[in-house]
Amino acid sequence: MTDAKRLAGEKAIEYVEDGMVIGVGTGSTVAYFIDALARIKHRVAGAVSSSEQSSERLRAHGIEIVDLNTAGPLQLYVDGADECDPHRRLIKGGGAALTREKIIAEASEQFVCIIDAAKRVDVLGKFPLPVEVIPMARSLVARRIVKATGGQPVWREGVVTDNGNWVLDVHGLAIVDPVGLESELNQIPGVVCVGLFARRSADVVIVGGETV
Numbered sequence: 426m427t428d429a430k431r432l433a434g435e436k437a438i439e440y441v442e443d444g445m446v447i448g449v450g451t452g453s454t455v456a457y458f459i460d461a462l463a464r465i466k467h468r469v470a471g472a473v474s475s476s477e478q479s480s481e482r483l484r485a486h487g488i489e490i491v492d493l494n495t496a497g498p499l500q501l502y503v504d505g506a507d508e509c510d511p512h513r514r515l516i517k518g519g520g521a522a523l524t525r526e527k528i529i530a531e532a533s534e535q536f537v538c539i540i541d542a543a544k545r546v547d548v549l550g551k552f553p554l555p556v557e558v559i560p561m562a563r564s565l566v567a568r569r570i571v572k573a574t575g576g577q578p579v580w581r582e583g584v585v586t587d588n589g590n591w592v593l594d595v596h597g598l599a600i601v602d603p604v605g606l607e608s609e610l611n612q613i614p615g616v617v618c619v620g621l622f623a624r625r626s627a628d629v630v631i632v633g634g635e636t637v
């Protein structure tokens with residue numbers, strides 16, 4: 426699996442063009458992309474990072490971090506996922522970076538998702554769906570999620586996101602309407618971000634070394 430993640434990260438370099446500011450996601454697959462990017466860093470203008478974890482790795486390689494407000498629209502975003510369905514809709518947030526990831530995905534013209542084969546599913550939901558919440562709303566949001574979905578939200582205790590919030594992982598879902606569920610859960614007061622990337626799905630999916 427490590428090899429598949431490395432191959433996916435390296436393959437994504439093919440989408441990098443000279444002078445780009447690149448949107449960079451979070452996770453172990455993205456770490457391989459960052460390492461590959463470092464080898465051609467003289468060709469890129471910098472990176473907009475989705476997490477402190479990725480920023481640290483980018484900086485260690487001498488790649489400049491650019492603020493999204495300064496960068497404006499991005500041409501390319503490269504990120505991993507926890508699950509990917511045949512329509513390139515995703516579950517993300519296993520690394521608790523979902524909110525910044527969704528912001529950068531939205532700001533980007535092309536979203537290249539890098540995964541290994543184990544992440545491919547027919548129906549999203551086997552991987553518990555991460556939902557970032559304002560801490561004071563944790564119980565309220567959990568109750569509303571149970572009512573709306575029948576799933577079981579579990580508080581990811583001890584984890585604080587880069588935005589100072591908490592994460593609920595919703596178990597027991599079979600998500601047949603990802604766009605509808607994303608919209609519905611987004612309406613609950615206290616929800617900061619739902620780890621469903623359905624409304625803005627990936628444009629390209631790379632599985633191991635292959636674009637599918």
Ligand code: 5RP
Nearest residue numbers: 452453454505518519520522
């Ligand atoms: C972080 C994410 C990651 O992309 C997702 O968890 C996949 O990580 P990995 O590449 O380590 O399997 O959404 O919030």
